[in-house]
Amino acid sequence: xxxxxxxxxxxxxxxxxxxxxxxxxxxxxxxxxxxxxxxxxxxxxxxxxxxxxxxxxxxxxxxxxxxxxxxxxxxxxxxxxxxxxxxxxxxxxxxxxxxxxxxxxxxxxxxxxxxxxxxxxxxxxxxxxxxxxxxxxxxxxxxxxxxxxxxxxxxxxxxxxxxxxxxxxxxxxxxxxxxxxxxxxxxxxxxxxxxxxxxxxxxxxxxxxxxxxxxxxxxxxxxxxxxxxxxxxxxxxxxxxxxxxxxxxxxxxxxxxxxxxxxx
DNA sequence: ATGTCAGCGACACGCTGA
Numbered sequence: 001x002x003x004x005x006x007x008x009x010x011x012x013x014x015x016x017x018x019x020x021x022x023x024x025x026x027x028x029x030x031x032x033x034x035x036x037x038x039x040x041x042x043x044x045x046x047x048x049x050x051x052x053x054x055x056x057x058x059x060x061x062x063x064x065x066x067x068x069x070x071x072x073x074x075x076x077x078x079x080x081x082x083x084x085x086x087x088x089x090x091x092x093x094x095x096x097x098x099x100x101x102x103x104x105x106x107x108x109x110x111x112x113x114x115x116x117x118x119x120x121x122x123x124x125x126x127x128x129x130x131x132x133x134x135x136x137x138x139x140x141x142x143x144x145x146x147x148x149x150x151x152x153x154x155x156x157x158x159x160x161x162x163x164x165x166x167x168x169x170x171x172x173x174x175x176x177x178x179x180x181x182x183x184x185x186x187x188x189x190x191x192x193x194x195x196x197x198x199x200x201x202x203x204x205x206x207x208x209x210x211x212x213x214x215x216x217x218x219x220x221x222x223x224x225x226x227x228x229x230x231x232x233x234x235x236x237x238x239x240x241x242x243x244x245x246x247x248x249x250x251x252x253x254x255x256x257x258x259x260x261x262x263x264x
Numbered sequence: 265a266t267g268t269c270a271g272c273g274a275c276a277c278g279c280t281g282a
Contacts, residue, residue, distance in 0.1 A: 009282085010270055034282085036271070061271060062281070117282060157282095211282090212268035255269080255282085 001071065001106060001263045005031040005153035005226055006247070007114070007209075007256035011064075012037050014254055015046065021247055022050050025260060028070045029105045031112030031153045035064030042066065057101040064098050065114050065154070071106030080135040081142050086116070086128050100136070102143070108234070108263075109147035111139075113154035118175035126175060129157070133184035140191045144231060149263075151230040152193065155209075155256065158185055160195060163205060164224035176225060193229040198241040198259055206243040209256045217248055226259050239264040 004027040008014040011032060022030065030052070035042065039056040047054055051070045057078040058064030067073070083096040099114045113136060118129040136152065144150060158181045162168040171177045189195065200206040207222025216222065228241065240262040248257040 013270060034270095119281085215267055218266075252269095 001029065001108065002027040002260060003029045003031075003108070003110065003151070003153065003228075003263065004258050004260045005033070005112065005155075005228060006258035007033040007155040007226060007254060009034050009254040009256065010036040011043065011066075012041070013252070015043055017247070017252060017254070019046060019050065021244075021258065022047065022052070022068075025244060025258070027260065029108070029110055030068040031110060032066045032068065033064075033112060033114040033155045034062075035066055036061060037064060055101060055103045057098045059098050062097075063114055065101045065112045067101055067103040067105065067110055067112050069103065069105040074104040075102075077102040080132075081139040083135045084128060084131045086125065088124055099132070100139075102139075104147075107149065109143060109150040111150075111152040111154070113152055113156070115155060115157045117157050118181070121173065121175060121178055129175070130180055130184055133158075133181075133188065137184075137188050137191050140188065140193065144192050147231070148233040149231060149237065151196075151228055151234045151261075152188075153226075153228045153259070153261075155225060156185065156227045157225055158182065159223050159225055160185055160227070164207075166207070166221040166223070170221075176223065188229060192231060194232065194235040196228040196230050196235060196238055196241050196261055198228075198243050198261075201242055201245060206259075207245075207257075208243050208259055210248060212255050226256055228259055228261050230261075234263070237263045 208226035210217040
């Protein structure tokens with residue numbers, strides 16, 4: 001079974017690229033992030049023509065996650081256990097955002113997640129990010145006993161080590177690399193998950209994200225922030241994993257490339 | 265050679281978030 005994750009930066013703006021990639025890469029299950037569309041506006045018919053059912057958690061404009069599957073969809077769970085909302089300047093948004101969806105596909109439990117960006121260390125959004133990662137950990141702890149093969153895939157907005165960014169000296173005072181963010185990932189792994197490290201098809205580090213600005217992609221100024229965190233049973237079944245950096249090239253790409261994981 | 269993009273409100277482009 002082939003399982004992939006891709007932050008598409010608007011499924012509406014990216015639809016031709018997404019459909020083309022689904023047709024060629026032919027994953028059985030795909031986790032998408034940053035849909036920027038509602039469940040009703042999601043292109044269910046278009047992905048359906050390629051054989052996918054879709055479970056969607058989105059509301060429009062920002063965020064939004066989905067799981068597409070050719071091998072069935074069961075037990076859909078929208079949002080995390082006790083998921084925090086974003087509190088800006090003392091004002092708590094009325095409900096959690098659309099950043100996590102859990103689905104069982106062909107016997108594999110899959111979560112598609114879009115971790116909050118954090119904006120800058122010390123910002124209320126940064127505190128929210130750390131709290132959100134803790135709710136993700138609690139959700140994994142809640143689900144792991146009932147599921148052998150389980151994986152959390154998505155845009156984690158954290159680079160696990162200094163080697164996962166193009167130049168650590170460019171990230172002073174930045175989110176994505178701070179010790180508390182990395183500690184939150186370490187606690188997630190301690191709950192029983194393994195970082196499935198993809199092959200680099202070019203260069204020496206399998207980056208998954210390159211900023212649109214300043215020629216970051218041609219200069220390979222990237223980051224590895226799209227991750228697959230897998231249970232022991234899932235990780236033990238992995239036969240291959242790679243970043244499809246071809247999907248970052250050409251006209252109207254997302255700023256993220258898909259991560260593809262093959263299970264034997 | 266290239267030096268950001270998407271959605272929104274409102275109908276032109278500035279604002280927000282990434």
